[in-house]
Amino acid sequence: MDSKNTNDWLFEITPKNKFFSLNLREVWQYRDLLLLFVKRDVITVYKQTVLGPLWYLIQPLFTSVTFTIIFNNVAGIDTGSVPPFLFNLAGITVWNYFTACLNGTSDTFKANAAIFGKVYFPRIITPLSVVISTLIKFGIQFLIFIIFYIYYYFSGANLSINSSILFFPILIVIMGIFGLGLGMLISSMVTKYRDFSNLIGFGIQLLMYLSAVMYPMELIKEKIPKYGWIVDYNPLAYVIETSRYMLLNVGNISILGLAYTFGVTIMIFFIGLLVFNKTEKSFIDTV
Amino acid sequence: MEKDIILKAENISKQYRLGQVGTGTLSHDLNRWWHQIRGKENPYLKIGDVNDRSTKGTSDYVWALQDINFEVERGEVLGIIGKNGAGKSTLLKILSKVTAPTTGSIKSRGRIASLLEVGTGFHGEMTGRENIYLNGAILGMTKKEITSKLDEIIEFSGCERYIDTPVKRYSSGMTVRLAFAVAAFLEPEILVIDEVLAVGDAEFQKKAIGKMQDISREGGRTVLFVSHNMAAVKQLCTKGIVMENGRVVFEGSIDAVIDEYFNEDQLANDGKRTDISNDSVGFFTRWFIRDSNLFSISSDVKENICFEFTSNEDFTNCELGLVIRNFEGKIMLGCNSRDYEGDYFDIKKGNHVFKFELILPVIDGKYEIDIALVSNNTIIDQWASETNLIVKNKFESVLDRKWRGELNLKTSFSYDELP
Numbered sequence: 001m002d003s004k005n006t007n008d009w010l011f012e013i014t015p016k017n018k019f020f021s022l023n024l025r026e027v028w029q030y031r032d033l034l035l036l037f038v039k040r041d042v043i044t045v046y047k048q049t050v051l052g053p054l055w056y057l058i059q060p061l062f063t064s065v066t067f068t069i070i071f072n073n074v075a076g077i078d079t080g081s082v083p084p085f086l087f088n089l090a091g092i093t094v095w096n097y098f099t100a101c102l103n104g105t106s107d108t109f110k111a112n113a114a115i116f117g118k119v120y121f122p123r124i125i126t127p128l129s130v131v132i133s134t135l136i137k138f139g140i141q142f143l144i145f146i147i148f149y150i151y152y153y154f155s156g157a158n159l160s161i162n163s164s165i166l167f168f169p170i171l172i173v174i175m176g177i178f179g180l181g182l183g184m185l186i187s188s189m190v191t192k193y194r195d196f197s198n199l200i201g202f203g204i205q206l207l208m209y210l211s212a213v214m215y216p217m218e219l220i221k222e223k224i225p226k227y228g229w230i231v232d233y234n235p236l237a238y239v240i241e242t243s244r245y246m247l248l249n250v251g252n253i254s255i256l257g258l259a260y261t262f263g264v265t266i267m268i269f270f271i272g273l274l275v276f277n278k279t280e281k282s283f284i285d286t287v
Numbered sequence: 288m289e290k291d292i293i294l295k296a297e298n299i300s301k302q303y304r305l306g307q308v309g310t311g312t313l314s315h316d317l318n319r320w321w322h323q324i325r326g327k328e329n330p331y332l333k334i335g336d337v338n339d340r341s342t343k344g345t346s347d348y349v350w351a352l353q354d355i356n357f358e359v360e361r362g363e364v365l366g367i368i369g370k371n372g373a374g375k376s377t378l379l380k381i382l383s384k385v386t387a388p389t390t391g392s393i394k395s396r397g398r399i400a401s402l403l404e405v406g407t408g409f410h411g412e413m414t415g416r417e418n419i420y421l422n423g424a425i426l427g428m429t430k431k432e433i434t435s436k437l438d439e440i441i442e443f444s445g446c447e448r449y450i451d452t453p454v455k456r457y458s459s460g461m462t463v464r465l466a467f468a469v470a471a472f473l474e475p476e477i478l479v480i481d482e483v484l485a486v487g488d489a490e491f492q493k494k495a496i497g498k499m500q501d502i503s504r505e506g507g508r509t510v511l512f513v514s515h516n517m518a519a520v521k522q523l524c525t526k527g528i529v530m531e532n533g534r535v536v537f538e539g540s541i542d543a544v545i546d547e548y549f550n551e552d553q554l555a556n557d558g559k560r561t562d563i564s565n566d567s568v569g570f571f572t573r574w575f576i577r578d579s580n581l582f583s584i585s586s587d588v589k590e591n592i593c594f595e596f597t598s599n600e601d602f603t604n605c606e607l608g609l610v611i612r613n614f615e616g617k618i619m620l621g622c623n624s625r626d627y628e629g630d631y632f633d634i635k636k637g638n639h640v641f642k643f644e645l646i647l648p649v650i651d652g653k654y655e656i657d658i659a660l661v662s663n664n665t666i667i668d669q670w671a672s673e674t675n676l677i678v679k680n681k682f683e684s685v686l687d688r689k690w691r692g693e694l695n696l697k698t699s700f701s702y703d704e705l706p
Contacts, residue, residue, distance in 0.1 A: 009396055010395055012393065013388065013392060013393040030427075039417075040417075043412075044412045117380075118404045119403065119426060120383055284385055285304075
């Protein structure tokens with residue numbers, strides 16, 4: 001019988017880690033698990049809460065109100081013809097998707113140590129499921145944005161949509177991949193050095209101020225030309241700025257900036273994947 | 288016929304770092320990384336002690352497994368036994384790809400599914416049915432496979448009534464049943480199981496063992512089984528390996544392996560107690576048979592089992608309870624000093640010796656001695672000795688061990704023709 005010959009093993013478990021391995025076929029085999037994880041995340045988050053999925057809406061709405069009061073009414077940031085509340089809501093909705101992806105994926109190893117310690121499946125399924133279930137949450141938040149958009153439209157605000165809105169989904173996917181890549185990178189490092197989980201909390205907050213969430217990109221260059229370049233180098237700022245351009249027809253679209261964002265996203269994603277792959281083989285010994 | 292090897296472990300070793308991982312590792316990491324870029328061997332692989340819990344090692348690194356080699360044939364049920372910390376679970380973790388070996392490799396000709404724990408990934412907020420899908424998918428089944436087996440799984444678990452109730456409302460026994468049911472319907476070529484039978488009631492354990500036997504016999508599937516339950520190991524496995532301090536010390540047929548395991552266990556046999564705490568008011572110090580350093584009895588002879596006891600104060604209304612268990616943990620004999628018209632007794636501060644005269648007509652083997660002194664309904668001291676009582680007998684049966692039961696009583700037989 002052929003199967004008894006010496007070297008036709010189905011697979012081998014070895015200490016050596018291939019430099020890069022994303023076994024897509026394996027991920028595809030586990031696609032049902034991916035969907036079940038998404039389902040679990042969605043249905044279990046708000047079990048035993050009174051307001052349930054309404055929590056998805058409360059957070060962005062209150063943040064937008066706060067931002068409008070602080071940044072627009074007090075600090076006097078000008079949002080042009082667009083109502084400041086809608087301006088902020090657009091930025092926050094998109095920004096929230098990124099932070100939810102990053103937060104959800106950055107403690108992959110720590111939060112799932114119990115499962116990972118007991119059974120094997122392609123580990124990337126877990127962060128992937130986070131990114132997808134977060135997308136559903138984003139969808140709900142985006143819906144509330146649309147409702148307010150319609151409300152402002154009929155109450156006479158000067159609003160128009162840009163035709164480039166067709167590319168908006170691509171922008172969201174880029175945002176998701178960026179969050180996933182960065183999340184995988186951080187989750188791998190957290191397994192050894194817990195310092196990173198502390199960093200991420202306030203890191204995200206600082207990053208928000210550099211990502212043009214509550215101000216137009218133009219403005220910062222105008223007001224503090226000396227440090228405006230920091231925002232210029234932040235790929236996330238382009239995503240936020242561009243989505244506002246698509247949704248509200250304000251600000252600028254920079255093809256160069258977007259290309260830069262795209263490049264950085266791909267790079268972060270692959271570095272994240274690389275480190276994640278390296279970690280998944282032995283993290284259980286160090287977590 | 289040529290052997291049909293389905294799984295082969297070659298020189299598997301696994302190194303762990305002791306102590307806190309967080310402190311001082313950065314420098315080690317940098318050093319390791321520096322060696323790596325220069326193409327040199329990992330500097331921390333060379334040092335390291337044998338995995339032995341009780342002795343203090345000199346190095347921060349320890350080999351949890353060292354040079355493990357074995358082969359498993361298709362359809363074989365391999366039992367892996369050894370004391371706590373012998374490296375069994377580490378080996379299973381490597382086999383189930385949860386962690387990578389430090390050196391060596393495992394080659395396989397079949398899909399491996401592992402059951403290191405029942406109910407991995409169960410979510411309390413989801414219903415039994417939803418959890419069957421989730422758990423099944425985690426173990427590597429597709430949704431379609433699960434759907435096709437759903438009815439069987441639910442039936443096997445015996446949780447039909449509660450299948451649409453969130454699992455957090457289940458009793459622990461029900462959770463285990465449900466989880467095992469999912470795993471039992473997995474269809475990998477190789478199944479790796481770790482001590483999952485330790486939970487659940489006797490009836491369910493029996494069912495579970497029966498199911499695993501079906502899996503290996505009828506399904507022709509290979510099973511690797513780790514357990515402390517020697518009865519289950521004996522019943523289920525065809526071959527076995529004994530592990531000690533991270534090495535395979537014995538390999539062979541399951542009967543030989545179990546004998547070896549028990550023999551090795553008996554080396555430090557002196558009946559003395561090792562874990563006496565200084566602040567107790569009274570404690571057992573040693574047990575022995577008759578009046579000497581004897582720890583074995585014959586199953587058909589009346590003997591005195593003696594216990595030495597040191598009390599630091601006076602005790603009134605004392606009674607003594609003795610329990611003798613077989614290796615499965617089943618109680619063979621339980622007796623009390625007050626049995627058969629005995630009465631409470633008082634003891635003074637000082638050293639004492641207590642004696643139970645008894646006969647133990649059980650089959651040959653090792654038995655655990657568990658003794659307790661009670662005064663005024665309060666336990667003063669309870670001690671399960673590490674030294675086993677060895678029961679011997681000359682009885683020779685034509686039957687296999689598994690048909691002989693627990694009692695060893697001489698029977699006789701005669702026959703007549705009915706008129």
